[in-house]
Amino acid sequence: MKPSPLRGTAVTARVGLALGVAIAVCFLTGLISHFIQHPQPWFFWPTRPVWLYRLTQGLHVISGIAAIPLLVVKLWSVWPKLFERPILGGLVRQLERLSILVLVASMFFQLSTGLLNTAQWYYFQFFFTTAHYAMAWVAFGALVVHIGVKLPVIRRALGEPLDDAAAGGSVGPSRRSVLVGTGLAVALATVVTAGQTVPWLRKLSVLAPRSGEGPQGVPVNRSAIAAGVIRRAKSPDYRLTVTHGSTTRLFTIADLAAMPQVTHQLPIACVEGWSANAEWTGVVLADLLAAVGASPDSDVRMISLEPPGPYSRTVLPARHARDSQTLIALKLNGQILDLDHGYPCRLIAPSRPGVLQTKWLARIEVVPA
């Protein structure tokens, strides 16, 4: 079988460049999401624009999905090299081949686990977030090493014309048509999935894990049944506790509803790549914190009715806690909050991952400085 004349560095370098850009966007937006969820003293994440996290995490999943056709074509363009002799060669060649082995295996790992996570299919038996994060460094590191090794080849290939003459044959695909076809496949992959975060694509995104529908017009990631909160959330004895040192205030739902109500349009943006804009109505968190005399420079811990688990309690940084658009929401799109959206009340803050917008709030604690 003669290898296709379309294969070669002219195609490999150009598809590789697009793949490199997609991976860089995916890696950087993934790091942003990681550091919002695991804050470091040096990390700064703004509250404006309110859709910033929606944008970065939407890009994370879109660029990851776009990388799938790019990786397929990139590997097609170099596949015959797999069988080139000598298989092992000298030490430098072995190291180079090892770095490519690590690169391709880690890329498969990242794209496959990421795609499965968007559909909540945890077929693999390891914890997704920590494994995906660790392997992201391996994949990105191997990519940077690969670029370092191949830089002269890449530079030469990008500087040369696509060289259609090498494609041979009077009529048939040219290298240009390989690139155009790859672009079409990337566009198609984006269109059939991105509607879960880009509303105008919703009807076309036939393979998106979420249609965008849900109670009160917003999808749900974790239901009240899964969280095991129904009895406590519906209890007439429900009180929201707000504490600051020795000062504690208890609020019934009626107390909260009697406070000044504010309505804001804020997106809810999930780490899994879906997002939706919605109208949230409730009490400004800063007003509740003022009721217990908290400083605007204090971080705030949000504790759910949910039994202890990875996301049953989260810390809201002071910058978000004092923001005038951060609400303890009682209503969603004009209706009393659905149980699956966090009834009796939930946190909704601008530019934060959905997983940190704590639902079924039981307790708000001002964290001592």
Add this chain to the structure above:
Amino acid sequence: MTAAHDEDDGGDATPFQQPGDGLMVVRIVLLVAGLAAGLYGAWLLWEFPVVIIVRIAVWAGVGLALHDFVFAPLCAALGFTGRKLIRGRWWTPVTVAGLCTVVLGLLAIPVFAKPGLRPDNLTVLNRDYPLGLWVSIAVVWACVPIYYVIVRRLPVRQYEAVEREGADDVQGQPPPV
């Protein structure tokens, strides 16, 4: 795609030093930074229990083996056979449609049979994915004859004819003076 996907020709590794190449510093910085990032990732992985490390390695390795020794040979065989059966201007749109079909198939894997569906949350996996997949594949393949008709109606452009000539096409040379 095991360790052979380098683009240099011949059996040696990519030459690290090239005469007159001013990119050496950039390359060294990339190699050091890449190694540091990769080792940090490896250290993060090392913190997992051994059984989890094995599962992660198996997942990555199986993906690699499936591509290199199942998916890629199948595509090559399909391409080789298809090229014999489909001639002329049909081949380009057919290969692009084939690539699009593969991509749609890959994206459908986690949603087609809804393996992650939980009865308590019907806002996830709430589309008719088989219908979506078949319709999108049908749309892709419907574009093939449309492309063919459009290309047939276009005049063959001169540069296309010239670009398809190989280096050994030497007709029409100017006469020696």
